[in-house]
Amino acid sequence: MAERHEPPPAQVGDPVSSPYAAKPWLGLLSPAQRAPVTPPPTVLHAFREAVARAPERTALAYFDGRTPYAEADALSDSVAGHLAERGIGRGDRVAVMLQNTPHFVLAVLAAWKAGAVVVPLNPMYKAGEVGHILRDSGAAALVCDGRAWSAYLREAAGGxxxxxxxxxxxxxxxxxxxPRVLDSATAPPAPADAGAPPPAAPHVGDLHAVARGxxxxxxxxxxTAADTALISYTSGTSGAPKGAMNPHGALTYNAVRQVTAHPLPEGAAxxxxxxxxxxxxxxxxxxxxxxxxxTLVLAHRFDAGVVLDAFLEHRPAYTVGPATAFMAxxxxPEATRDHFASFQVISSGGAPLPPALVERLRGAFGFYLRNGYGLTECTAPCASxxxxxxxxxxxxxxxxxxGLPGADTVVRILDEQGGEVPFGETGEIAVRGPQVVPGYWGLPADTARSxxxxxxxxxxxxxxDPDGWLYVVDRKKDMINASGFKVWPREVEDVLYTHPAVREAAVVGVPDPYRGESVKxxxxxRPGARAEPAELSAYCAERIAAYKYPRQVEILPVLPKTTSGKILRRELRDRG
Known part of the structure; x- marks a missing residue:
């Protein structure tokens, strides 16, 4: 049984009639986790404080490269100066479409130093997706991979x-x-694009040369904390992407709460x-x-073998990723306990975490994978x-x-009419707190509704539950109606994950002339494992109600996912 701490008195303004506003989870938080925090106004302030405290400490580690804090500060200063020379200033939007490389970090810092708003873009987006977001956000600048610019982004940026x-x-x-690092005293200005574009085309320069300029x-x-730091577009798995306006203060609040919730030594990797x-x-x-x-350790994009090598080289203390990444x-075959021995905290977020996976990882590799929950609209975690x-x-x-909500957060469970349901009953999750965004960019109706x-x-x-532990069942839109019975895909998936042969699982509803919908x-x-569809269907039938088990099972080499690791049920549903 977890030790309970005496919660502080209810805050002024908390409606005493609401059991959720009473924050029962406070009794399970440690004193440090309940204590008030005073985050810096922006991540840029936090970065500059780190520069002042430890200028020679490595800020960015990228394969064999090391960039100290003082150097990262100077490099991003130069990029910010370039953006300002090109007319980018306070409130302008700068789209950044890069993998996990030092360029990404320097571009984000530089945009904020110029007073701009960052629009992060998924490098897997195609031209149409990029064009929509560039137009919707009104981005005045784009930072991207050079090959992608030549291949399709030049066209996407047109108009x-x-x-x-x-x-x-x-x-x-x-x-x-x-050898391509330029001496800052002799670095030329950013070159114009070799394609000799017409006068109306964007000015194109090389970020590395600009940073060394x-x-x-x-x-x-x-x-200030109230200014918009990011316009973060939702993944689009449930419709057209919408831009959540993440304030600077929401980023720093959740960042500082991460540090207090998972205390690591200053300077940890x-x-x-x-x-x-x-x-x-x-x-x-x-x-x-x-x-x-x-020290932020970067490895371009996820590759399981590269990541395991990097764990041994850099010996990080913390990481977070989707369940699918840890499955990979x-x-x-080369993964051992030693690969994970340096970690003090490993967290999962962005996709459902099956209990069977947690125990499988603990048994094989000796670490406990900590669950968490958040959305773009609440600037990542609202429970952990x-x-x-x-x-x-x-x-x-x-x-x-x-997990548990934070000390300054109220999570409620609501019925279809927006009223609170008792502890233990299922409903829509609602979140209020300093990490929640004020709304969607240019969408007042969607903002009012959400x-x-x-x-x-x-x-x-x-x-x-009455102690404040939050449980996520599923997305409202993913509920399956089989002969009038509600089936939540997560429950079926969790059963499948207990089968020793199953690596990944996703459950969807498919049309059924008799039941309306049936479960597929x-x-x-898992590598080297064998199982037949009928065997997996029967396995579930032994463990859950008859209306819940999958009548159809299809085995695929891999399941389609977003870059953040969420399995794309919509794509699977479209397969039929």
Whole structure:
């Protein structure tokens, strides 16, 4: 039984009639986790404090390359100066479409130093997706991979407000002795694009050369906690992407709460397993690392073998990633306990975490994978498992808790009419707190619908127990109606994950002339394992009600996913 701490008195203004506003989870938080925090106004402030405290400490580690804090500060100053020369200033939008490389970090810092708003873009987006976001955000600048610019982004940027482009090469910053590193005293200005574009085309320069150009930073834009730091576009798995406006203060609040919830020594190494363009990577890796003056370890994009090598080389203390990434790491034959021995905290976010996977990883590799829950609209985490506790599993459903809300956060469970349901009953999860965004960029109607009175209606279905542990059941839209019975895919997936042959599982509803909908499961198998569809269907039938088990099972080599690791049920549903 977890030790309970005496909660502080109810805050002024908490409606005493609401059991959720009474925050029962406070009794399970440690004193440090309950204590008030005073985050810096922006991540840029946190970064500059780290520069002042430890200028020679490595800020960015990228393969064999090391960039100290003072150098990262100077490099991003020069990029900010370049952006200012090109007319980018306070409130302008700078789109950044890069993998986990030093370029990404320098571009983000530079945009904020120029007073701009960062629009992170998934490098897997195609031309149409990029064009939509560039037009919707009104981005004035784009930072991207040079090959992608030549291949399709030049066309995608046509007809948008983009007037300046910086391109990057994955090979930059990999070693300290990169022969292409330019001396800052003699570096030429950013070159014009060799394609000799017409006058109306964007000015194109090389980010590496610009960073080494020695330009001074522009005047301090005096950004505040209330200013927008990011316009983070939702993944689009449930419709057209919408831009959530993440304030600077929301980033730093969650970053500092990450540091207090998972206390690590100052200067610890944070491994960027989640992509930095995703809100989880931006907050829990980049922002939290700088708030702790740590070293951010980068490895381009996820490759299980490369990641395991990097674990041994850099010996990080913290990482966070989706369950699918840890499945891939565990499946590598060379993976051993030693690969994970340096970690003090390993967290999962961005995708459901099956209890069977947690125990499989603990048994094989000796670490406990901590669950967490958050959305782009609440700037990553709004619930997590504190360092001194383990998440309980609901005995009735077999669902693993995603954690406890923070001290300043109120999570409620609501019925269809927006009224609170009792503890233990299922409903829509709603979140209120300093990490919740004020709304969607340019979409007042969607903002009013999703944030009534400033409270985020998540569209996720879940419940909370009387101690404050939060459980996520599924997305409202993913519920399957089989002969009038509700089937939540997560419950079926969790059963499938207990089968020793199953590596990944996703459950969807498919049309059925008799039942209306029936349950279909898509699975991929662990390396070397064998299982037949009928065997997996029967396995589930022995463990859950007859209306829940999958009548159809299809085995695929891998399941389709977003870059953040979420399995794309929509794509599977479209397969039929």
């Amino acid at each position: 948008t407000a983009v007037r300046t482009v910086l391109t990057a090469s994955d090979l930059d910053f990999q070693t300290r002795d990169d 020695g330009r001074p930073a522009p005047d301090d834009p005096q950004l 944070y491994f960027a397993l989640a992509p930095l363009f995703h809100i989880t990577g931006m907050v829990c890796e980049l922002a939290a690392c700088f708030a702790n003056a740590g 790491l565990a499946a590598r 498992v504190p360092a001194h506790l383990e998440a309980p599993v609901d005995q009735a459903s077999g669902t693993l808790s995603v 944030f009534p009175d400033g409270e985020l209606r998540t569209g996720d279905v879940g419940f909370m 499961a898509y699975v991929s198998l």
